[in-house]
Amino acid sequence: MGNIFSISLSLDTIITRCWDCAARQAIYICNLEDNLHALQAEVAKLKELRGDLTSRVRIAEDEQQHKRLNQVEGWLQRADHVVADADQLSRESPQQVEKLCMGGCCSRHPRSTHKFGKQIATILQEVKHLKENGDFSDVARKPPLPSATKRPSEPTVGLESYVNQVWSSLQKEQVGVIGIYGLGGVGKTTLLNQINNIFHDTTHDYRVIWAVASQDRPIEKVQDEIAKRIGLSNEGWESRSRDEKAGDIFNVLCRKKFALLLDDIWERFDLTGAGVPLPTQGNGSKVIFTTRSRDVCCQMQPNMANNIKVECLPPGKALKLFEEKVGSETLQLHPDIRKLAKAVVEECAGLPLALINNWASHGIQEDPSRMGICY
Numbered sequence: 001m002g003n004i005f006s007i008s009l010s011l012d013t014i015i016t017r018c019w020d021c022a023a024r025q026a027i028y029i030c031n032l033e034d035n036l037h038a039l040q041a042e043v044a045k046l047k048e049l050r051g052d053l054t055s056r057v058r059i060a061e062d063e064q065q066h067k068r069l070n071q072v073e074g075w076l077q078r079a080d081h082v083v084a085d086a087d088q089l090s091r092e093s094p095q096q097v098e099k100l101c102m103g104g105c106c107s108r109h110p111r112s113t114h115k116f117g118k119q120i121a122t123i124l125q126e127v128k129h130l131k132e133n134g135d136f137s138d139v140a141r142k143p144p145l146p147s148a149t150k151r152p153s154e155p156t157v158g159l160e161s162y163v164n165q166v167w168s169s170l171q172k173e174q175v176g177v178i179g180i181y182g183l184g185g186v187g188k189t190t191l192l193n194q195i196n197n198i199f200h201d202t203t204h205d206y207r208v209i210w211a212v213a214s215q216d217r218p219i220e221k222v223q224d225e226i227a228k229r230i231g232l233s234n235e236g237w238e239s240r241s242r243d244e245k246a247g248d249i250f251n252v253l254c255r256k257k258f259a260l261l262l263d264d265i266w267e268r269f270d271l272t273g274a275g276v277p278l279p280t281q282g283n284g285s286k287v288i289f290t291t292r293s294r295d296v297c298c299q300m301q302p303n304m305a306n307n308i309k310v311e312c313l314p315p316g317k318a319l320k321l322f323e324e325k326v327g328s329e330t331l332q333l334h335p336d337i338r339k340l341a342k343a344v345v346e347e348c349a350g351l352p353l354a355l356i357n358n359w360a361s362h363g364i365q366e367d368p369s370r371m372g373i374c375y
Contacts, residue, residue, distance in 0.1 A: 028117030029110065035120045036093050042127045043086045049134050050079045060140035067143040072136055079134070082126050089120060145231060148200040148208035153193040155324060158317040162187075162310055163194045170195075170259075170286055175306050176279025179297035180290045182310035188290040191310060192263050195288060199259060206259040206286070213265040213289075219274045222262065223249060226276070230256070242273075249275030254283075262289035268299040321356075 053076065060066040096116045156163060162180075169175050180188050199208045211225035223245045227233040230252045232245075240248070254277050262269065271278060271287065279285040291297055297307045313321065330337065 028114050028121060032113065032117040032120060033097060035117070035124055036090070036097070039086060039120055039124045039127065040090060042124060042131065043083060043090075046079060046127050046131055046134075047083060049131060050076065050083070053134065053136065053139065056139045064140070065143075066140035068140045069136070069138065072139045075130070075134060075136075079130055082123065082130060086123050086127060089116075089123060092116070093120075142231075145207075145229065146200075147204065147206060148196060149210065149229075150200045151193050151196050151210065153197055154190050155321075156187075156190060156194055157321040157324065158313040159187050159191050159194070159310070162191050162308060163198075165308055166191065166195055166288065167198060169306060169308075170288070173281050173284070176281070176286060177301045177306065178286070178288045179301045179307035180288065180310060181292065181294050181297040181307065183312065184292055186310045186312055188292075188310055189263055192261055192288065192290055196261055205257055207256050208259045208261065210261045210263070212263045213269055215266045218265065218267075218269060220245075222269070222274050226253075226260075226274070246273060246275030250277060253277050253285075257284045259286040259288070262287060265289055265291045265296060265300075266293070267296055 053072065057068045057072060057076075061068060093116075096113055099113050166178060166180065169178050180191060182188055196208060196210055199206060207230065209226055209229045211222040213222055220242060223242065224233070224237075226249050227237055227245070230249070232248055232252065237245070253275070260276060269289065276287070277283060277285065279287055289300060291300075294309070298304065301307050312318075332338075
């Protein structure tokens with residue numbers, strides 16, 4: 001009697017489970033048409049949401065120069081994938097609907113219709129899930145500032161050894177301030193440009209800041225350039241006093257390892273007054289500046305071993321620079337042109353800037369393919 005009851009109970013369980021399984025399988029067929037209509041409506045809403053989000057991202061990227069958030073990019077990629085799959089299933093749906101019979105609760109090809117109905121139900125849930133998670137308050141943010149910004153630079157004829165000398169000095173822990181001095185037009189700014197671009201092209205942990213001091217309000221001008229490079233420049237920046245700006249700059253730079261490239265100072269520049277922490281072996285920061293005055297150089301860096309004087313080009317290198325500017329073809333047009341070129345080189349006394357400004361006054365035409373080669 002007990003065995004009969006046990007067999008009966010087991011048989012009831014098996015039948016129940018089989019029925020539940022069959023019902024779950026049949027529901028994909030019975031709900032196929034309803035799920036198709038629901039999918040088409042939900043996909044249309046998802047496309048609208050995707051379009052609105054894409055527009056917000058493009059505005060942030062194109063007009064504000066922001067970078068889209070990773071989670072937004074991931075959502076858009078998943079939305080593209082799901083929409084593509086849903087559209088493909090929608091194109092296949094007419095053939096599957098034709099297989100339905102008995103009011104849509106059965107199919108003449110139950111296996112294929114069941115498989116298709118399950119795909120529709122699955123993709124419908126994915127579409128709903130994407131819609132529920134597609135509301136982003138922020139879609140992009142400002143990208144991190146690059147460690148260095150590439151600057152336009154000219155050929156370094158005659159300056160190669162100076163570039164190597166400055167870069168070598170920067171590698172020494174005990175050297176925090178480096179002065180570069182020499183006559184106007186000798187190539188100091190070109191040299192500093194080259195150092196900046198080496199920073200740009202190499203791996204390091206410096207925040208590189210380029211600033212031009214000039215003669216008029218040098219501290220304020222440098223403060224504004226520094227603020228741009230460290231993310232302080234905003235609507236309220238201009239209204240702050242010089243001391244307030246200095247405090248803001250110091251609070252940021254004291255937590256960073258920076259390299260300040262300061263071009264064209266005419267008198268001793270008050271780093272502390274501008275908010276720039278003094279370079280030490282402890283903070284590892286660097287200041288490289290250019291000036292015409294040896295006295296200013298000594299005031300900024302009393303240890304003359306860390307200061308570099310840029311000399312005028314020797315005649316051979318000056319002539320080489322001149323040839324690069326006007327083109328060797330031009331010099332060969334007439335025997336007198338080369339003689340005139342040598343005269344220009346002598347007149348300019350090896351100053352690269354004077355050499356690119358004075359060639360035209362002697363009637364020598366520039367080779368257009370070499371335009372822009374200057375210091």
